[in-house]
Amino acid sequence: MNNGYITFVLHNHLPYVIGHGMWPHGMDWLNEAAAETYVPLVEMLERLQSEGIKAAITMGVTPVLTEQLADDRFKEGFDSYLQQKIEAAEENAASFSTMGNERKRALAEDWRAYYERIRSLFNDRFGRDLIARLRKLQDDGCIEIITCAATHGYLPLIGLDECVRAQIKTGIDSYRRHYGRDPKGIWLPECAYRPRYTWRPPVDGDETEPVLRAGVEEFLHDAGIKYFFVDTHMLQGGKAIGVYLERFEALQQLWKQFEKEYTPRELDVTKTPYGIYYASSTGGNKPVAIFTRDPHTTIQVWSGEHGYPGNGYYLDFHKKHFPGGHRYWRVTSAKSDLADKQVYEPERMEGIIDEQSDHFVRLTADLLSENKGSDGTPGVVCSPYDGELFGHWWFEGPRWLEAAIRKFDSHADLKQVTASAAMEALEPHHVVDIPEGSWGEGGFHYIWLNDWNNWTWRLIYEAEKAMVETARRLGDEEGLAREVVEQMARELLLLESSDWQFLISTWSARDYAEARVDRHYSNFKRLRAIAEQALKGEAVPETDMAFLHECRTTNSIFEINLEYWAKPTTTE
DSSP, rough: OOOOOEEEEEEEOOOTTSSOOOOOSSSSHHHIIIIIHHHHHHHHHHHHHHTTOOOOEEEOOOHHHHHHHOOOHHHHHHHHHHHHHHHHHHHHHHHHTTTTOOOHHHHHHHHHHHHHHHHHIIIITTTTTTHHHHHHHTTTEEEEEEEEEOBOOOOGHHHHHHHHHHHHHHHHHHHHHHHHHHSSEEEEEGGGGGGGGEEEEOOOTTTOEEEEEEOOOHHHHHHHHHHHEEEEHHOOOOOOSSSSSOHHHHHHHHHHHHHTTTTOOOTTSSSSSOOOOEEOTTTTOEEEEEEEHHHHOOOOOOHTTTTTTTTTTSSSSOBBTTTTTOOOBBBOTTTTTGGGOOBBBGGGGHHHHHHHHHHHHHHHHHHHHHHGGGGGGGGEEEEEGGGGBBBBTTTHHHHHHHHHHHHHHHSEEEEEEEEEOOOSSOOOOOEEEOOOOOOSGGGGGTTTSSSSTHHHHHHHHHHHHHHHHHHHTTTTTOOOHHHHHHHHHHHHHHHHTTTHHHHHHHHHSEEEEEHHHHHHHHHHHHHHHHHHHHHHHHOOOOOHHHHHHHHHHHHHHOOOTTTTHHSSSOOO
């Protein structure tokens, strides 16, 4: 008897950092995530496959991340990064040995072995091509890869429908080029959604006339996307818990400004997060299926305060040893100061992981059994997470995930499936009208639009209007003008990345994010001036040609289809 289904959804994303710094902000973000999350996850999935277990994970790899992992600049830099980590571990081991600290010396040797194994996997087994390995896993039916907006643009706040379309369709083009097929599903950046309604830019002083905007699902429908994911409160109402608040102290301070204005929607128990629905805006008539985040299982995994990663024996994320940046301490307790952290004890992990994965499987089975109830209709538990949680934030995460997958694979009453397989098994029939929102605390946009970052949206809205106007003026013209306008599109896409507002709000890399906004906006402005010269048939100075070359070299991302910006949209 099948009580239902479980689908893990891992959303893997990093902003475009190639050519934009190394440490502490820049390429090392990508290197760390590759070493601690992407390589271990691929190795784990292939190991399961070799044993006849298809993990059936729904794997989100954003277009901007896909492009970076396929870039030769990443492949060369990653190998150098791994060598540095190996050498740092060797130096740590020698230092600890001199001090007579045998426990830390052994841990340093573990780090050396860890990075040597990652380097061997990446260079020898994977041929430095993580995208090819992911593509094969999908072709073999082990995972389902979904897409995202091109640069993780925060779609509800993007100012023009043409630019929403460009984010989505550019992302799909990238997916098709790298994975050899059309995507079935999409992860909306930050699970953020806006229905069809009369909209105006939400920044003070903007005098733009309100205009009827299409719902986000309408763009997805037109692009052939079959499903996306929403947070629980967007389907049922009730309090939106949020997934970032406990990780960033600045967000806790920011939330206090908005909490007094936050009133949860009344809970609607007639809708269940274990069902699949079609979402359609009133008047939109272009439904797309939605999966809803299950709050009971997800809090066990993403919460360091209430969930599994907070176990005191797990490796602590925050305390690092310098030089090298390796970690030698355990969480100890959620309230421990860095000075109170105890030394990591890896020999304890197996028992903890076994116990926690058992608990997760029992919890999932109980939820599905309860949901099935008297009518006998099975449901699906959708457990979505930021992929970088597994390994990067929570070092033991990939081992926990593998243990859970193995136990689900042998479970008698439920089955682990991809999102598409769940749709085939539980074909949705009911149409719902979901509200605007995200999976941030409070369920709305305040993390990405507030007094600290609203200036970024003024620049974005200005650039979006200029992009659409210039693309239409260009028409079918070829040559230099087209090259310049295509690079304008790349700079705009990078400017629209939701990461910049997030980093500003969390204060985790505020200066870096503000500098990136300024750089892409400045690049866009200068490129537009060059485009004006080229469109008028004027000679373009060599200094401007050199600037164009620099932009195309540094920000060489995506193949651009200018029709996405030039062709008018319609809400009819």
